[in-house]
Amino acid sequence: MTATVNVYLDKQEYGKDKVRxxxxxxxxxxxxxxxxxxxxxxxxxxxxxxxxxxxxxxxxATDSIKNTCYILAKSSKVVDTLELFAAELANHFLNxxxxxxxxxVTIIRHRWARMIIDGKEHNHSFWRDGDxxxxxxxxxxxxxxxxxxxTIDLKSSIAGLxxxxxxxxxxxxxxxxxxxxxxxxKDRILSTCVDSTWEFxxxxxxxxxxxxxxxxxxFNNIYDSVRDVTCDIFAKDESASVQxxxxxxxxxxxxxxxxxxxxxxxxxxxxxxxxxxxxFRGTKNLQEHADVYQPLADPSGLITxxxxxxxxxxx
Ligand SMILES: O=c1[nH]c(=O)c2[nH]c(=O)[nH]c2[nH]1
Numbered sequence: 001m002t003a004t005v006n007v008y009l010d011k012q013e014y015g016k017d018k019v020r021x022x023x024x025x026x027x028x029x030x031x032x033x034x035x036x037x038x039x040x041x042x043x044x045x046x047x048x049x050x051x052x053x054x055x056x057x058x059x060x061a062t063d064s065i066k067n068t069c070y071i072l073a074k075s076s077k078v079v080d081t082l083e084l085f086a087a088e089l090a091n092h093f094l095n096x097x098x099x100x101x102x103x104x105v106t107i108i109r110h111r112w113a114r115m116i117i118d119g120k121e122h123n124h125s126f127w128r129d130g131d132x133x134x135x136x137x138x139x140x141x142x143x144x145x146x147x148x149x150x151t152i153d154l155k156s157s158i159a160g161l162x163x164x165x166x167x168x169x170x171x172x173x174x175x176x177x178x179x180x181x182x183x184x185x186k187d188r189i190l191s192t193c194v195d196s197t198w199e200f201x202x203x204x205x206x207x208x209x210x211x212x213x214x215x216x217x218x219f220n221n222i223y224d225s226v227r228d229v230t231c232d233i234f235a236k237d238e239s240a241s242v243q244x245x246x247x248x249x250x251x252x253x254x255x256x257x258x259x260x261x262x263x264x265x266x267x268x269x270x271x272x273x274x275x276x277x278x279x280f281r282g283t284k285n286l287q288e289h290a291d292v293y294q295p296l297a298d299p300s301g302l303i304t305x306x307x308x309x310x311x312x313x314x315x
Contacts, residue, residue: 042097046100065093090138152204155198160195164190190245200261242301251307254308262309267303
């Protein structure tokens with residue numbers, strides 16, 4: 001006999017994941033594209049019985065959730081601003097189904113860069129210039145006492161921005177003990193695959209004003225700027241460590257944009273070791289002689305941090 005255990009449903013969210021959608025903006029003959037992967041998850045106490053009592057009475061089919069992504073993409077004016085399209089989708093579910101308490105939408109945007117043909121940007125042909133993606137995640141909740149009130153958790157990110165610099169990076173003065181084999185270096189290759197997330201500070205708002213309030217935030221400029229800051233500091237910093245370079249990147253973006261509350265980075269330190277070639281005719285390839293390296297697939301370092309705006313920094 002199995003012992004009976006008292007349990008309860010602690011958390012739940014359901015919806016459609018990996019909804020693939022390409023929106024082509026044909027307002028002029030210079031077409032633009034948004035290639036998206038969308039996840040929409042709904043939550044609320046009304047869904048409890050779908051788990052505990054096999055009742056689907058409150059369940060909006062995930063198939064309908066998928067259809068909604070396409071229908072809203074057809075009419076929306078803001079698909080090209082991920083944060084606004086995610087907000088439009090999430091708020092749609094809250095407005096349409098009075099029993100939905102939370103709508104959680106994540107959108108990933110895949111890169112398509114305009115082709116250069118005969119020296120000119122082509123009107124309607126694109127190529128995939130890397131696996132890096134732009135992402136946003138919004139969680140909109142209905143106000144507990146006021147059904148038209150919305151609280152908004154919103155963060156956006158860059159994922160998979162692969163970068164490498166061939167000098168301008170050192171790593172010295174770290175702990176040396178009986179576990180240490182790594183030599184100190186004044187000059188090494190620095191390479192990472194940037195994941196960066198920036199969290200917005202958004203006050204609660206009425207549903208009717210949600211899109212116009214969010215519309216005041218220059219989301220696309222913030223994304224471009226965080227990416228530029230990341231690349232600029234990566235290239236120019238005389239890096240003492242991944243940790244120190246990361247902190248400069250995050251601090252700069254918080255200082256640049258008043259809407260940002262916290263900026264996080266996860267930076268794998270992809271190691272490149274100079275190959276010791278002295279066995280071959282005494283060939284010098286270490287320290288200042290290094291120009292042939294072996295990229296190490298695994299392991300990598302992993303340096304992560306979140307930098308937050310100081311309390312009072314808004315005053
Ligand atoms: O920038 C670095 N930070 C570290 O913490 C570390 N540890 C290590 O072995 N190499 C590096 N590089």
